[in-house]
Amino acid sequence: MPTSTLSVSRTILVVDDDALFRGLLEKLLHQLGHRVLLAADGEAALACQTADLPDIVLMDVVMPGMGGIEATRRLRAMNGRLPIVLISAQGDDDSRIQGLSAGADDYLYKPLKLPLLQHKLARIEQLLAERQQLDGAMAQLRRNASVFDVSRDGMVITDARRKILDVNRAFCEITGYTRDELIGNSPGQLRSGLTPAAVYADMWQTLHTTRHWRGEVTNRHKDGEVYREQLSISAVHDEAGEITSYVGIINRINKLRDDIVTGLPNRHQLAERLNRAIARNRRRQGSLACLVLGLDRFSAVNASLGHAAGDLVLREAARRLGGALRACDTLIRSGGDEFTLILGELPDSLWVDDLVHDLLHGLAQAFVVGSESIHLSASAGLAFHAGGSAQPGDLLQHAEMAMRAAKALGGNRCEYFQPSMREEVLERRQLSEGLRQALDLEQFFLLFQPIVSLESGKIRKAEALLRWRHPQRGLVGPATFIALAEQTGLIHDIGCWVTRQAIAALPALRERCPEFQVSVNVSPAQFQAPAFAIDVHRRELAAQGLPGSALVLEITEGLLLDGNARVRERLHECRSAGMQVAIDDFGTGYSCLSYLNQFATDYLKIDRSFVRHLRPDSRELSLCEAIIAMGHSLGLRVVAEGVETLEQHRLLRRAGCDFAQGYLYGRPMSLPDLLDLLQQEHEPAGSIGNRERLQASRTFNCRLSAS
Numbered sequence: 001m002p003t004s005t006l007s008v009s010r011t012i013l014v015v016d017d018d019a020l021f022r023g024l025l026e027k028l029l030h031q032l033g034h035r036v037l038l039a040a041d042g043e044a045a046l047a048c049q050t051a052d053l054p055d056i057v058l059m060d061v062v063m064p065g066m067g068g069i070e071a072t073r074r075l076r077a078m079n080g081r082l083p084i085v086l087i088s089a090q091g092d093d094d095s096r097i098q099g100l101s102a103g104a105d106d107y108l109y110k111p112l113k114l115p116l117l118q119h120k121l122a123r124i125e126q127l128l129a130e131r132q133q134l135d136g137a138m139a140q141l142r143r144n145a146s147v148f149d150v151s152r153d154g155m156v157i158t159d160a161r162r163k164i165l166d167v168n169r170a171f172c173e174i175t176g177y178t179r180d181e182l183i184g185n186s187p188g189q190l191r192s193g194l195t196p197a198a199v200y201a202d203m204w205q206t207l208h209t210t211r212h213w214r215g216e217v218t219n220r221h222k223d224g225e226v227y228r229e230q231l232s233i234s235a236v237h238d239e240a241g242e243i244t245s246y247v248g249i250i251n252r253i254n255k256l257r258d259d260i261v262t263g264l265p266n267r268h269q270l271a272e273r274l275n276r277a278i279a280r281n282r283r284r285q286g287s288l289a290c291l292v293l294g295l296d297r298f299s300a301v302n303a304s305l306g307h308a309a310g311d312l313v314l315r316e317a318a319r320r321l322g323g324a325l326r327a328c329d330t331l332i333r334s335g336g337d338e339f340t341l342i343l344g345e346l347p348d349s350l351w352v353d354d355l356v357h358d359l360l361h362g363l364a365q366a367f368v369v370g371s372e373s374i375h376l377s378a379s380a381g382l383a384f385h386a387g388g389s390a391q392p393g394d395l396l397q398h399a400e401m402a403m404r405a406a407k408a409l410g411g412n413r414c415e416y417f418q419p420s421m422r423e424e425v426l427e428r429r430q431l432s433e434g435l436r437q438a439l440d441l442e443q444f445f446l447l448f449q450p451i452v453s454l455e456s457g458k459i460r461k462a463e464a465l466l467r468w469r470h471p472q473r474g475l476v477g478p479a480t481f482i483a484l485a486e487q488t489g490l491i492h493d494i495g496c497w498v499t500r501q502a503i504a505a506l507p508a509l510r511e512r513c514p515e516f517q518v519s520v521n522v523s524p525a526q527f528q529a530p531a532f533a534i535d536v537h538r539r540e541l542a543a544q545g546l547p548g549s550a551l552v553l554e555i556t557e558g559l560l561l562d563g564n565a566r567v568r569e570r571l572h573e574c575r576s577a578g579m580q581v582a583i584d585d586f587g588t589g590y591s592c593l594s595y596l597n598q599f600a601t602d603y604l605k606i607d608r609s610f611v612r613h614l615r616p617d618s619r620e621l622s623l624c625e626a627i628i629a630m631g632h633s634l635g636l637r638v639v640a641e642g643v644e645t646l647e648q649h650r651l652l653r654r655a656g657c658d659f660a661q662g663y664l665y666g667r668p669m670s671l672p673d674l675l676d677l678l679q680q681e682h683e684p685a686g687s688i689g690n691r692e693r694l695q696a697s698r699t700f701n702c703r704l705s706a707s
Contacts, residue, residue: 010128013037013054015045015071017063021110025058028114029335042066042074048533049078056124058108061095066267066576069095069102074535076103081165083124087112154250160243162186174229174252176222184702188250192220193308194260201524203233207246211235216253218260220307220403224336226260228253259333261311266335274396277330277342281385284345288385289352290399291622293321293359296377296411298337309369313376320362338403340396356380356414364412377412379403384417432488432619434470435481439497443469446501447668448518450677451639451661454653458681461517462509463554463661464502466494466669478527486525495526496536499551503540505671506550511676519552519582524559527570534570539579548578552603557583582639586627603659604631608642611662616653625655632656 012034018024019040026036037054039045041063048054061068072084086099089110096107103129106120132360141611158164164182172179175190178240195217206213214232221227238247259266265273274290282286300573314337322331322337330342341359346352356367357434363378383395398417406415438444444466451461468476485491501520509516526532538548553574559567574581582603595701606627624640631638640652643662652660666677 009033009035010055010125011035011053013039013045013048013057013059013255014041015042015057015059015063017041017060020062025112028117032118033523042068042071046074046078049075049082053079054082055128056121057082057083057084059086061086061099069098070576072099072104073102081184085120085124122549154252156182156187156250158246158248159188160245162188163247171250174250175219181222181373186395189220190671192218192226192260194218194226207233207235208243211237221336224302224307224310227310228260261314262333263315264318264322264331264333264339264377266332268475269398270332270334270340273330273332274342277344278385278395279526281344286344287346289346290383290385290395291343291359292334292381292399292403293339293341293378294335294361294380294403294407295337295363296379296407297417298376301374301376305369305372305374309374310371311368313367313374316367317363320365321359324362326359340399341505352382357381360412360414379406379411380414381406382414382416383686413491428484431476431481432484434473435468435485435488435490438468438470439493443471444494444497445469446498446505446671448505448671448674449661449668450666450674451519451659452665454649454657459665459674459678460513460515461519461552461659461661462674463519463521464498464505466498466521482523486523491523491526492529492532495520495522495532498606499537500540503537503544503551504544506541506546507544508671508675510546510550512675516678517550517552517580519554521554521584524556527553527555527559528567532570534573534579537579549580552580552582552586554582557586568599575600581604583639601636603639605639605641606657608662611640611642611648611652612644614648616651621651621655624652624657628656 014022014029014036015038016025018038020225022038022040026038037048039048042059043066045057045059046066049142059068059071068086068088072086075082075084083685084104085087085106085108086104087108087110088095088098088099099107105124108116108120154174155168156164156171157166164185164187167179167182172182175182199215199217203213203215212232212234214230215227217231218226218228229252232249234247235243236247236405237243258264276290295313298310298313301313314333318333318339319330321341323549325331325341326345328344332340332342334340343352343355360378362381363376367374367376381399381404383398383402385395398421401421402415402417405421406413409415447465448462449465450459451463452458453460466478466482468478469480470476482491485494488594499520502520506516506518509518522532537551541548571581580602581600582605583601584605585607586604604627606624610620610623614624615621628638637658638656639659639661640648640657641661643649643652643660643664648662649660649664665676669677
């Protein structure tokens with residue numbers, strides 16, 4: 001009997017669709033003294049990860065359903081430290097590169113040779129031992145709170161492959177990232193692109209020779225701000241002299257008082273400059289204003305063109321703003337895409353109005369970056385110094401409040417601070433506190449709005465709509481609290497609750513209509529978050545005996561522009577799980593054919609603003625016909641929102657639109673009311689194509705909704 005190359009018995013998960021190969025490998029691993037779990041495909045492997053945690057995974061690459069590469073990617077997302085070895089019957093380099101890129105630790109080819117398998121397992125045992133050693137070292141660090149958790153210096157520990165194993169609180173505060181966003185990733189995600197490559201080359205060469213390096217690098221905060229830091233790295237090695245981990249200590253250089261990207265004073269100087277201006281204003285009994293400017297949609301520049309392009313835009317924006325100011329004014333880059341202007345010795349209010357107009361007009365001109373012409377706008381908030389005991393912090397806070405109000409009104413405008421804005425902030429804070437308790441106190445509920453097939457006139461879908469019944473405020477609409485949920489991070493828990501409730505409603509709906517679908521809205525913040533797990537919803541559907549196609553996820557078209565690789569990966573996960581995706585409010589944003597062609601989607605939803613004024617020979621009808629034709633040419637089905645009249649219904653049907661929703665077919669209603677409506681369709685004259693039946697149904701639905 002062969003002797004084990006692993007020093008301890010391990011639980012090894014074997015994933016392969018070939019039962020004979022699974023059996024042979026199971027027998028061999030048992031002989032080597034290990035416990036073996038078996039799975040026939042990638043989905044079963046993911047289920048094992050949640051039920052009975054393995055120490056090692058040996059997985060075939062090509063399997064029906066979810067293959068080994070996709071399963072590796074998902075396993076790696078669930079457990080960044082699980083050793084995974086892919087096994088393939090094909091010797092092509094492409095699949096090997098894809099597998100290693102997905103997170104596999106090693107690669108084997110069939111037929112397996114015992115000496116090579118033993119060698120691979122020995123390497124994995126060494127890896128596990130190193131990780132155990134690192135876990136002990138990190139536990140020791142954590143036991144010494146003064147060294148790790150409470151340290152004012154940022155501390156990061158990586159493995160030998162430079163994957164982050166742990167960070168302390170100070171590291172998160174300095175970089176802006178949460179611990180979950182950093183673990184398993186490379187510190188390279190912090191690079192700004194402004195540190196010369198020669199610095200990094202010297203750093204790694206020094207670490208491999210002297211085991212220690214110290215120097216300055218320029219990194220980028222999560223919000224886009226560039227900063228300098230003092231970095232000290234030590235290489236940790238084992239008894240054989242092999243490097244097992246790296247420990248880095250970072251200290252942000254606070255003495256740096258100018259913004260690296262624009263050369264302007266940075267936020268560290270803002271309070272000092274504002275104090276100085278207010279003191280001077282009091283002595284001269286003049287007038288003073290604080291203007292905060294934020295670029296609208298700037299995140300789309302970084303997402304689509306990269307941070308280097310974003311830095312060029314910021315430098316040009318700083319140049320344009322600076323060119324309009326006087327010697328007594330101060331311009332500061334106060335945040336990622338924000339600038340603060342301290343305006344002293346104001347001639348009069350008309351002069352301020354003219355200045356703000358010129359500044360906004362200047363920022364609305366195209367920014368040319370390489371071959372790209374970028375069009376942005378800006379939102380501005382203005383607050384005047386009231387004199388007396390007014391504090392600098394209050395003046396800045398008031399200007400920021402006004403700027404946020406300008407953004408909420410659509411941007412490309414300036415708002416003056418009003419005392420009512422302070423009340424609005426207080427109200428939002430109270431609403432936020434209530435929102436945190438709403439899930440636990442079961443204050444949320446769902447309504448369902450019917451979606452009909454224009455071909456048959458039958459209800460075939462419904463959109464799940466979230467409502468909040470507040471104990472003091474009464475019914476609170478989503479327009480009031482969804483943006484707040486996104487800002488506070490509560491959107492993830494709320495969104496998961498909505499999806500679970502929608503899935504729970506599906507069995508009863510599909511009992512009346514076997515192909516019935518329910519769609520749920522997914523916010524951009526929720527869709528792109530690491531915590532958004534398609535697999536969880538897939539398992540919930542499977543637990544109800546439902547296919548993935550029973551659920552439709554609705555996302556906005558702007559997400560296709562902003563998301564890039566992460567959005568494409570999410571859409572691929574939806575497709576793998578059988579779920580469908582709809583582009584909501586189509587026509588109100590970019591409406592670009594090339595974006596639709598790049599991403600895997602299933603439905604377009606024409607925004608209600610196009611349907612509202614739908615008439616024969618109207619411009620809106622031409623636009624709807626063009627969207628329908630475009631969608632069909634891409635293999636997408638089209639849903640029209642906001643249908644309220646029979647004329648709109650007939651025009652859309654004649655144009656070839658597939659589905660429609662709106663008050664004509666039913667207002668948002670409870671699940672029992674929707675089930676009753678579906679039951680009515682089995683009665684005589686059940687088609688919505690019948691005018692009398694349609695009107696009776698509409699009256700019935702309106703009455704139900706009002707009750």
